Amino acid sequence: MHFTCSSCGRSYPLDTRKWRCECGGYFLLAELKPFRPQEIEEQEHSLWRYRAMLPPVRETVTMGEGFTPLVKARRDGASVYLKLEFLAPTGSFKDRGTTVLVSHLKSIGVEEVVEDSSGNAGASLAAYCARAGIKARIYVPAHASPPKRAQIAVYRAELVTVEGPREKAAEAVREAADRGFYYASHYYNPLIIEGMKTVAYELWEQLGRAPDNVVLPVGHGTLLLGIYKGFKEIQEAGLIPSLPRLFGVQSLNCAPLYEAFKKGAEDVGSYVAKPTLAEGISIARPLRAREILAAVRATGGEILAVEEERILRARDDLASMGFYVELTSAVPLAGLSLLNLPEDQLTVIPLTGSGLKACCEEDH
Numbered sequence: 001m002h003f004t005c006s007s008c009g010r011s012y013p014l015d016t017r018k019w020r021c022e023c024g025g026y027f028l029l030a031e032l033k034p035f036r037p038q039e040i041e042e043q044e045h046s047l048w049r050y051r052a053m054l055p056p057v058r059e060t061v062t063m064g065e066g067f068t069p070l071v072k073a074r075r076d077g078a079s080v081y082l083k084l085e086f087l088a089p090t091g092s093f094k095d096r097g098t099t100v101l102v103s104h105l106k107s108i109g110v111e112e113v114v115e116d117s118s119g120n121a122g123a124s125l126a127a128y129c130a131r132a133g134i135k136a137r138i139y140v141p142a143h144a145s146p147p148k149r150a151q152i153a154v155y156r157a158e159l160v161t162v163e164g165p166r167e168k169a170a171e172a173v174r175e176a177a178d179r180g181f182y183y184a185s186h187y188y189n190p191l192i193i194e195g196m197k198t199v200a201y202e203l204w205e206q207l208g209r210a211p212d213n214v215v216l217p218v219g220h221g222t223l224l225l226g227i228y229k230g231f232k233e234i235q236e237a238g239l240i241p242s243l244p245r246l247f248g249v250q251s252l253n254c255a256p257l258y259e260a261f262k263k264g265a266e267d268v269g270s271y272v273a274k275p276t277l278a279e280g281i282s283i284a285r286p287l288r289a290r291e292i293l294a295a296v297r298a299t300g301g302e303i304l305a306v307e308e309e310r311i312l313r314a315r316d317d318l319a320s321m322g323f324y325v326e327l328t329s330a331v332p333l334a335g336l337s338l339l340n341l342p343e344d345q346l347t348v349i350p351l352t353g354s355g356l357k358a359c360c361e362e363d364h
């Protein structure tokens with residue numbers, strides 16, 4: 001297994017300290033292991049039950065992430081299952097990617113990392129670095145919710161608040177990376193996507209089949225790309241006849257992928273975002289936009305966008321079912337109401353982040 005550049009194709013060893021190719025292209029992972037159900041470690045009740053299908057690590061930094069419940073929520077006659085990703089150790093699905101990345105970093109001897117995050121990814125990295133004894137410095141936009149900032153601080157990560165839009169935090173962290181710090185990026189590093197693909201493995205185990213549809217929030221798209229990759233591997237192993245349709249949902253206030261999808265474009269163009277309640281997917285320039293658009297189209301899915309009002313209603317709708325999630329996590333349910341999915345189809349919505357992390361100002 002090694003990295004290759006998405007742009008020029010150059011190869012890098014898995015233990016490189018670089019966060020992207022010298023040409024500026026981002027890394028993809030090559031020489032992947034096939035999905036082999038006989039190698040699932042049945043006694044391991046975390047995503048590390050799929051160790052044989054994950055990048056090799058000498059040390060495992062884990063808090064029992066993954067293996068989340070799948071709960072049926074019958075809606076308008078359609079069969080909808082909610083995957084409770086917010087029950088992860090730090091309250092967010094990001095832990096799936098972080099456990100794989102930090103296990104790798106610990107294994108190759110990285111002692112200090114930097115990262116930029118609107119909140120959940122930063123909190124997750126701070127937690128796993130605390131557990132691994134790795135020093136973490138997290139660059140966070142000033143508008144990130146106070147509970148998320150507090151969570152990062154309690155993990156004793158160094159918190160650097162960056163004024164201005166989210167992109168400013170990204171610029172600041174790249175400057176630090178250029179000074180030689182390991183950039184443990186939750187969207188540049190493809191090991192994150194390796195962790196995310198275990199959602200597909202779990203769904204296949206829990207349902208005994210692939211769902212017909214997966215509806216999920218999309219910003220940088222690591223969860224979407226992971227789920228796509230996981231089901232593709234299962235399909236290549238001959239265990240499912242076709243891939244589930246993937247429906248990526250954005251906020252209409254920040255919908256670069258939706259605009260590109262509508263136009264039939266292969267990549268996003270320049271896009272000016274407006275503020276959105278769905279801060280976790282407020283990404284004007286998704287790095288892997290080309291991959292996301294291609295994956296969604298390959299499954300016969302769509303990119304949708306929803307209004308802020310609809311997101312609030314969906315959050316309340318989930319609360320009426322007993323689930324307290326952050327507003328970003330309500331986006332796919334808001335999107336579901338735009339889709340006329342056949343009643344006999346099985347649809348899965350991952351609930352990505354806990355409402356306990358939401359900002360008090362978000363409550364209406």
Ligand SMILES: [Zn+2]
Pocket residue numbers: 005006007008009010021022023024025
């Ligand atoms: Zn390159």
